[in-house]
Amino acid sequence: xxxxxxxAVLIVLSTSVLSVQQVKAQxxxxxxNIETNTANGxxxxxxxxxxIMYLLAAPYLAIAVIGVIWYKKYRRxxxxxxxxxxxxxxx
Numbered sequence: 190x191x192x193x194x195x196x197a198v199l200i201v202l203s204t205s206v207l208s209v210q211q212v213k214a215q216x217x218x219x220x221x222n223i224e225t226n227t228a229n230g231x232x233x234x235x236x237x238x239x240x241i242m243y244l245l246a247a248p249y250l251a252i253a254v255i256g257v258i259w260y261k262k263y264r265r266x267x268x269x270x271x272x273x274x275x276x277x278x279x280x
Contacts, residue, residue, distance in 0.1 A: 226233040
């Protein structure tokens with residue numbers, strides 16, 4: 190049963206890697222505009238790339254800020270541990 194599961198995962202991964210297709214994430218007007226601008230020496234493509242990176246980083250930055258706020262608010266500070274002679278059972 191374990192080998193069958195591993196074989197199924199390998200088949201799915203190999204199929205997803207081998208069936209790569211080229212996709213265009215821009216509309217036809219944007220693509221044409223960028224291509225003609227960069228062919229004429231323009232910098233519009235760089236601006237578009239920076240905008241895409243900004244949009245990509247924004248959710249990660251928001252989650253990081255929320256995580257830091259949560260950590261600072263809910264972490265324990267100066268909690269005394271008074272166990273004395275009590276036995277500690279780790280089971």
